[in-house]
Amino acid sequence: MSKEMFDKGLAMRKRVLGAEYVEKSLAAADQYSRPLQELVTEYCWGAVWNRPGLDPKTRSILNLGMLTALNRPHELKIHINGALTNGCTREEIVEVLLQTAIYCGVPAALESTRIAREVFKEQDGNT
Amino acid sequence: MSKEMFDKGLAMRKRVLGAEYVEKSLAAADQYSRPLQELVTEYCWGAVWNRPGLDPKTRSILNLGMLTALNRPHELKIHINGALTNGCTREEIVEVLLQTAIYCGVPAALESTRIAREVFKEQDGNT
Amino acid sequence: MSKEMFDKGLAMRKRVLGAEYVEKSLAAADQYSRPLQELVTEYCWGAVWNRPGLDPKTRSILNLGMLTALNRPHELKIHINGALTNGCTREEIVEVLLQTAIYCGVPAALESTRIAREVFKEQDGNT
Amino acid sequence: MSKEMFDKGLAMRKRVLGAEYVEKSLAAADQYSRPLQELVTEYCWGAVWNRPGLDPKTRSILNLGMLTALNRPHELKIHINGALTNGCTREEIVEVLLQTAIYCGVPAALESTRIAREVFKEQDGNT
Amino acid sequence: MSKEMFDKGLAMRKRVLGAEYVEKSLAAADQYSRPLQELVTEYCWGAVWNRPGLDPKTRSILNLGMLTALNRPHELKIHINGALTNGCTREEIVEVLLQTAIYCGVPAALESTRIAREVFKEQDGNT
């Protein structure tokens, strides 16, 4: 592991997903999940998200499309929160999901939109 | 079919994919493929791409991620050309594809990057 | 939006999925989910399901196969109910799902069959 | 292997895909592909396609949807031929593929429709 | 159905997934799910798992990769238990899942690792 890349990745991961969430994830890791947590922090967040070639908001939008296509609602929920942190409006998020209906099919778009509404309601409940 | 939505869709489709390509597609349509060509033009290009909620460049970036996840290289090639038309630089396109390695897996990213290079070479050959 | 196509779609959607379910879905829609609800009603139910080329029972059977392949159990449940409404027997539904084992793999068929049994039990409980 | 089930499967496979094609496939099988060829003949064609619960035409329609969703154009081509043999008209086949646009997404439907047209052209060329 | 192959399959299925679990599955089968239960027992467990070409531990490892790629967490959980029965250590199981991050993408690996930890906790709770 490259300590420097891990630290850069950790900072980006906290910035996008929230420091509290990330610290909880890492603290909950045990001997079985720690290698994957470290790999994700270093490569996904350090080696890719940290690159200057795309701004974080655009990376979030891209993720919403990929996670819908890949049928991964658990990660999608985390990244809808991340998209809001990165400056996407709710309107932009649902616009992205509307476009997924065309390319990924209607069932995929319906499920992702359901999850977006859950996130929005959780946020409204917290205010 | 809504004639107005079809016409709006046709204009957007030509703007993104090129008038020549779209006219060829429609001219080549026969009784078997025409209903789908019309549905795509009206629904995909008219009812979704025409919406003001996201700019065309962002819609293109989103498509590159979805088409990589969905494993549709034929359409991906068309939309890499569309992304260039919509103002993406080559550097941004390959940056998008680098991010797909993390979420869609390395084989998906390798294949999409191969296709991007094909498009770039075809363009360079045309100049 | 084409009002005429939306209305045709709404009638078909109610006929297949039940008026009560569809009215609840539309009433529950908010500013974030309404554009997708409208797109689905107009294009999926109006522009495609309404076409005369295949009878509704055949369209339902086709959907059970696609939704199993696409791994979308939430929509599958809705469309198993729709298939029963469109005249499929329970025996035909599980015969369709048996065939998915060959093409989509055994795990897909097992999950869809579990959902079919849930639907059948809910129906039996309601009588 | 159950010899009886294999023989039943072989008869059904030849009936749907054509005796010539199936005999060529089996003759071309070597020690590496023979176990799979036998499994497919017995299990897919003997134990499932032979069941009386759905007529062959309906099984073909179901396959066109699943193979589109699964992104398997090579097998799709074989089963479009099988669908024609089982009594589907060309109009019904493209109607099935139009419906896949909604559930599997537009890129999937475009690719499958391209393949259907190839099959139709090959048939027209043979007459 | 070949009674002999079914019996061989049943013995292998019980050996890998546990006699208690398999007997419960078969006892719970009704007229709707019985044909699939029988097909799975005969073909999956009898005609494939019983073959001598790969040892059961290797077959389990292969399944963990396929079920992660196929996004089938319900079956994955059953086969993580099966992998432990077939002699995989917990360390080997999470090593397999770490490799899925590269090929299937990070969201797939995170979900499968979550399920592996659930299985490990259930086992620890039972001791």
Place this chain on the structure above:
Amino acid sequence: MSKEMFDKGLAMRKRVLGAEYVEKSLAAADQYSRPLQELVTEYCWGAVWNRPGLDPKTRSILNLGMLTALNRPHELKIHINGALTNGCTREEIVEVLLQTAIYCGVPAALESTRIAREVFKEQDGNT
């Protein structure tokens, strides 16, 4: 980039896929594909394949299953060659692919088996 991890990854990648193939890939990389080539070498081959938790032969078997499930024939071909290098026999490779028929579906297994036979023929032609 961690130079040490890249070098370890490069050595493993050459060991599995062949030095000639890997050197050609890296030499052919241009500014557009180089970041991905480096990420793959470091992250896939350095940080994962290099780990001692699974032997290379088992990692190859796992890959054949995942690449079949993911529908990535181009990468599959490369990894069938890698599997042979890592000590898999042809019989073991086709046994793996037979098992994919059950979990990924018959069309997936047929396509992967076709590719395996291509690799075997290319090897036989070279002797």
